[in-house]
Amino acid sequence: MSVAGSGLRLTGISKHFGATRALVDAELELRPSEVHTLLGENGSGKSTLVKIIGGVHRPDSGSLTMGATPLTLRSPRQAHRRGIAVVFQEVLTATSQSVLDNIWLGTDGVFVRRLARTAQRRIAADTLGRLIDGIDLDAPAGTLSLSERQAICIARALVRDPGTLVLDESTAALDVRTRDRLFAEIRRLTADGVGVLFISHRMDEVQEISDRVSVLRSGRTVSTVDRGDLSVDRLIADMTGTSGVIHGLDRDRPLGDPTLRADGVTLAAGAAPIDLTLRAGELVGLAGLEGHGQDAFLKRLAGVTAGPGAVTRVLSPDIGVRPGNGAKLGVAYLPRERRGESLFESMSIRDNFALPTLRQDRRGVLLSSGRMRKRFAEFVSALKIRLGTQDDPISSLSGGSQQKVVLARWLATDPKVLLLNDPTRGVDIMTKREIYTILDRLCADGMSIVLLSSEVEELVELVDRVLVFRDQSVFAEIPRESLTSEAVVAAYFGRRAGAVA
Ligand SMILES: Nc1ncnc2c1ncn2[C@@H]1O[C@H](COP(=O)(O)OP(=O)(O)OP(=O)(O)O)[C@@H](O)[C@H]1O
Numbered sequence: 001m002s003v004a005g006s007g008l009r010l011t012g013i014s015k016h017f018g019a020t021r022a023l024v025d026a027e028l029e030l031r032p033s034e035v036h037t038l039l040g041e042n043g044s045g046k047s048t049l050v051k052i053i054g055g056v057h058r059p060d061s062g063s064l065t066m067g068a069t070p071l072t073l074r075s076p077r078q079a080h081r082r083g084i085a086v087v088f089q090e091v092l093t094a095t096s097q098s099v100l101d102n103i104w105l106g107t108d109g110v111f112v113r114r115l116a117r118t119a120q121r122r123i124a125a126d127t128l129g130r131l132i133d134g135i136d137l138d139a140p141a142g143t144l145s146l147s148e149r150q151a152i153c154i155a156r157a158l159v160r161d162p163g164t165l166v167l168d169e170s171t172a173a174l175d176v177r178t179r180d181r182l183f184a185e186i187r188r189l190t191a192d193g194v195g196v197l198f199i200s201h202r203m204d205e206v207q208e209i210s211d212r213v214s215v216l217r218s219g220r221t222v223s224t225v226d227r228g229d230l231s232v233d234r235l236i237a238d239m240t241g242t243s244g245v246i247h248g249l250d251r252d253r254p255l256g257d258p259t260l261r262a263d264g265v266t267l268a269a270g271a272a273p274i275d276l277t278l279r280a281g282e283l284v285g286l287a288g289l290e291g292h293g294q295d296a297f298l299k300r301l302a303g304v305t306a307g308p309g310a311v312t313r314v315l316s317p318d319i320g321v322r323p324g325n326g327a328k329l330g331v332a333y334l335p336r337e338r339r340g341e342s343l344f345e346s347m348s349i350r351d352n353f354a355l356p357t358l359r360q361d362r363r364g365v366l367l368s369s370g371r372m373r374k375r376f377a378e379f380v381s382a383l384k385i386r387l388g389t390q391d392d393p394i395s396s397l398s399g400g401s402q403q404k405v406v407l408a409r410w411l412a413t414d415p416k417v418l419l420l421n422d423p424t425r426g427v428d429i430m431t432k433r434e435i436y437t438i439l440d441r442l443c444a445d446g447m448s449i450v451l452l453s454s455e456v457e458e459l460v461e462l463v464d465r466v467l468v469f470r471d472q473s474v475f476a477e478i479p480r481e482s483l484t485s486e487a488v489v490a491a492y493f494g495r496r497a498g499a500v501a
Pocket residue numbers: 017018020021022040041042043044045046047048049089386387388395396397398399400401426428
């Protein structure tokens with residue numbers, strides 16, 4: 001049952017994990033009918049606070065109240081009963097189960113049993129239909145795209161009819177169209193009295209949807225700002241405790257010889273074939289609505305998948321880039337999904353970093369753990385990875401820090417061609433800028449980079465040209481001179497605004 005209209009207050013919340021102080025005396029007030037954004041650098045404590053609200057973690061000290069009533073949450077189930085629904089940062093779906101079952105997954109047994117299967121279908125179809133179209137409720141969730149699976153996770157929260165909805169970086173995996181529909185849904189919910197706690201590292205989203213913003217820094221709440229007083233500079237200053245330095249990028253990189261070539265790569269029957277010649281020092285962006293081919297094309301470039309057409313390293317023209325030989329050819333690929341595709345959950349942070357580059361740590365037949373430690377320490381410092389010790393399990397890191405470890409792993413292979421699939425998803429704004437500077441420098445040193453990004457501003461800031469995909473082919477190629485967010489978004493939807501076809 002929904003309990004919209006009560007308001008949630010967290011006072012003096014502290015939580016530590018071993019020696020890590022994740023939250024220190026944190027405060028938060030979520031009013032009914034507001035969208036309250038929680039902002040902070042990677043590892044500042046946002047997800048820990050969310051898990052306390054969701055009944056996953058219990059605070060070491062501090063109190064929660066809903067309206068005038070003290071709230072003790074010993075489990076996620078108790079949080080559900082108080083009308084709190086949380087969508088977590090990672091896309092959590094049971095891939096072999098149907099969309100329908102995924103939407104009702106974990107819902108309170110009695111509540112579901114009372115609902116006839118036909119009613120469950122109707123509610124699921126109606127709720128999911130507010131976010132995405134044309135989904136077969138009986139299809140296994142694993143057959144859907146990442147954005148669609150995230151929409152299922154959001155629908156799972158919405159069918160509970162929550163009074164308090166928490167979205168922890170839930171937009172990071174959504175394509176723009178679904179994100180816009182989610183924002184419309186959020187507005188409808190807040191008009192009905194629901195309080196929404198929103199977390200995102202994307203300033204455009206924060207500015208668009210927030211009524212108030214609270215900033216966490218090293219586990220403490222340092223400010224709460226009303227919509228009318230929002231300024232990105234102020235927020236960054238609050239997040240970092242410094243006056244956010246913005247790094248200048250080197251725009252005048254000379255381009256060198258071709259490094260990687262795609263000839264007649266065809267992504268679907270009837271789709272126009274794609275040619276691309278990538279040059280040393282070039283940074284090419286790939287964009288498009290989810291599922292329009294940009295992801296499939298990047299995987300073809302990486303040799304992760306095969307299909308009609310050819311991808312060749314220009315220096316080794318006789319060898320096509322195929323599954324398994326990318327690294328040998330100096331082609332590194334960073335996948336989009338951390339979980340499953342790139343992280344080894346049971347291993348330490350350092351081992352997750354070092355796995356493909358163990359050879360660099362060899363002394364004779366032995367591995368030098370000291371050398372590995374030192375190599376990793378350089379990346380920890382360059383990418384500002386916030387960790388306890390290198391030996392801690394990878395699961396002890398915040399989501400953004402996990403992403404940085406994966407990025408460090410591939411940068412350490414010293415590739416000639418770097419293929420990045422949405423690498424800054426979940427990474428905080430200051431580190432994003434540092435990563436942009438690193439990518440820019442790598443290009444200045446002659447590396448070729450292909451960057452698939454769902455964040456249009458990132459492409460506009462960083463790349464030399466963007467290929468916008470539509471219907472499994474390149475709809476527009478937008479060169480740096482005419483690269484604006486409007487041009488990219490227009491091309492997403494099949495329109496040309498200042499774009500060169
Ligand atoms: N289960 C855990 N075990 C050990 N340390 C943890 C655990 N969960 C979180 N931490 C640590 O607590 C701190 C806060 O992490 P949290 O996930 O709350 O950050 P965050 O602000 O959500 O970051 P991000 O933006 O990267 O998601 C980090 O230093 C993290 O490594």
